[in-house]
Amino acid sequence: MSVNANDIFIGEVASVQNYGAFIKIPGNKQQGLVHRTQLSRVPVDDATEVLSKGDKVWAKVIGMDDGKISLSMKLVDQGSGRDLDPNGVQIFQDEQRRKIQPNTKGKKTIQLDAIYNTKCVKCGTGGHLAKDCFKSTSGKTYDILPENDDVEESTTNPIQSKSSDIVNQDVLPTEASLKKKKKKKKKELKKKKKRKRHLSVSSSNSASSEESSKRKSKKHKKRKKN
Structure with a gap:
C-alpha cells in the first residue's frame, strides 16, 4: 500500500520514545513518526506519558x-x-514556528560576562570594544542613562522629599542649628557681662564722685570757719 501526503489511517503504536512515537502503517512495512509536538494541541514534553506500545490511534501523513x-x-x-x-x-503555521524558533534544547550557549585585555580604538580606554564605544566622531562623549527604575527612585516625589526634609528639620535639630543656638547663647552671655561691667563701673564712678563732692563740701566748710 502506497502512502501519500494528507492520508489518514488508524495505526498501531510500535514503540514510544520521549521525543515521539513510531506508528505502524496498515499495508506498509515502513513506520511513521509522530513527534511529541504533533501528539496533541497541548504541549507534551515526554511522549511516553501519553502513548504506550500497542495503542491504536488516528494519524495523518x-x-x-x-x-x-x-x-x-x-x-x-x-x-x-x-x-x-x-x-x-x-x-504551515507549525513549520513557520519551527523555522523562527528552532529547538535549542540541550545546546549550551557561550556568554561573555566581561571583556578582558581589550582597548577601544575610538577613545583609547580599556574594557570595551570600538563598536560599543559611546564617543562620537566629533569628540563628544555620551554616558549611559540609568534604568527606568533607578530614575524613578531618584526623581519621584520631589515635593515629598522636600516636605520630609522640612519635617525632619523641625523635629530633629541639625548640627548647623545647634551651632547657631550656641553662638546666640555666647553672644547673649557676652552682652550680659558687658552690661554688668558697665553698671559696676558706673556705680563705682558715682560713688567716687559722691565721696569727692563730700570732701569738697567739708573743705569748703572748714575754710569758712577759719
Whole structure:
C-alpha cells in the first residue's frame, strides 16, 4: 500500500520514545513518526506519558522526506478520524514556528560576562570594544542613562522629599542649628557681662564722685570757719 501526503489511517503504536512515537502503517512495512509536538494541541514534553506500545490511534501523513514519514495526531479527531486541518493551515503555521524558533534544547550557549585585555580604538580606554564605544566622531562623549527604575527612585516625589526634609528639620535639630543656638547663647552671655561691667563701673564712678563732692563740701566748710 502506497502512502501519500494528507492520508489518514488508524495505526498501531510500535514503540514510544520521549521525543515521539513510531506508528505502524496498515499495508506498509515502513513506520511513521509522530513527534511529541504533533501528539496533541497541548504541549507534551515526554511522549511516553501519553502513548504506550500497542495503542491504536488516528494519524495523518504530514510529510515525506528521504523515505521518512512524518505523522500527526493532533490534526485528526481521535474519536471519528475527521481531518481537523484539511487546508494545511496548521501544518504551515507549525513549520513557520519551527523555522523562527528552532529547538535549542540541550545546546549550551557561550556568554561573555566581561571583556578582558581589550582597548577601544575610538577613545583609547580599556574594557570595551570600538563598536560599543559611546564617543562620537566629533569628540563628544555620551554616558549611559540609568534604568527606568533607578530614575524613578531618584526623581519621584520631589515635593515629598522636600516636605520630609522640612519635617525632619523641625523635629530633629541639625548640627548647623545647634551651632547657631550656641553662638546666640555666647553672644547673649557676652552682652550680659558687658552690661554688668558697665553698671559696676558706673556705680563705682558715682560713688567716687559722691565721696569727692563730700570732701569738697567739708573743705569748703572748714575754710569758712577759719
